[in-house]
Amino acid sequence: QLHLQESGPGLVKPSETLSLSCTVSGGSISSKSYYWGWIRQTPGKGLEWIGSIKHSGNIYYNPSLKSRATISVDTSKNQFSLKLSSVTAADTALYYCARHNAPFGVVEGYHYFDSWGQGTLVTVSS
Amino acid sequence: DIQMTQSPSSLSASVGNTVTITCRASQYISNYLNWYQQKPGKAPKLLLYDASNLEVGVPSRFSGSGSGTDFTFTISSLQPEDIATYFCQQYDTLPITFGGGTTVGI
Numbered sequence: 001q002l003h004l005q006e007s008g009p010g011l012v013k014p015s016e017t018l019s020l021s022c023t024v025s026g027g028s029i030s031s032k033s034y035y036w037g038w039i040r041q042t043p044g045k046g047l048e049w050i051g052s053i054k055h056s057g058n059i060y061y062n063p064s065l066k067s068r069a070t071i072s073v074d075t076s077k078n079q080f081s082l083k084l085s086s087v088t089a090a091d092t093a094l095y096y097c098a099r100h101n102a103p104f105g106v107v108e109g110y111h112y113f114d115s116w117g118q119g120t121l122v123t124v125s126s
Numbered sequence: 127d128i129q130m131t132q133s134p135s136s137l138s139a140s141v142g143n144t145v146t147i148t149c150r151a152s153q154y155i156s157n158y159l160n161w162y163q164q165k166p167g168k169a170p171k172l173l174l175y176d177a178s179n180l181e182v183g184v185p186s187r188f189s190g191s192g193s194g195t196d197f198t199f200t201i202s203s204l205q206p207e208d209i210a211t212y213f214c215q216q217y218d219t220l221p222i223t224f225g226g227g228t229t230v231g232i
């Protein structure tokens with residue numbers, strides 16, 4: 001049974017960098033058909049895809065984050081991570097990591113988020 | 127970005143009733159649409175992919191249809207455990223975007 005668990009600080013100061021990790025258990029992050037994604041949720045903007053990465057390093061980002069987001073993968077730890085720089089109160093959200101099932105990649109064919117972590121609340125405040 | 131508009135934003139129905147939610151895309155997305163269920167305090171759960179394909183283990187009372195810009199999600203016989211918020215999500219064009227959600231109550 002695949003399990004994803006987010007970890008990281010729950011409070012980040014404005015202008016600083018938010019850092020989260022997602023540890024994957026019950027499956028390999030190097031599996032061929034999968035990307036690994038970050039999605040955040042706020043009451044105001046709803047669900048927002050941040051980006052997805054494959055173990056090979058292939059990455060797709062949501063341009064709305066204007067290059068503030070960096071996603072990386074550590075296959076030795078079966079983990080992937082998110083860094084979001086220059087945060088503001090607008091980045092306060094529930095952050096989810098998820099398995100992005102994409103057998104044909106993220107730009108063609110079907111793909112979907114089929115397994116999610118429980119989510120971690122990150123508040124941006126001084 | 128492709129905007130996904132769901133309606134209604136909330137609804138109330140009785141156990142055993144049929145519930146229908148619509149999702150409209152701001153441009154053509156073929157059948158590149160997924161549906162998720164989110165219960166309070168929980169992460170979203172995939173129910174349907176490719177507009178109408180049921181994820182493994184999901185009850186058959188959930189179904190989806192549509193193509194192009196207009197899509198429908200149906201719960202054929204509402205059960206108490208179906209109380210949740212439902213989201214559509216398009217993947218035709220990056221960035222992936224989600225609808226605003228429909229909260230189903232009893």
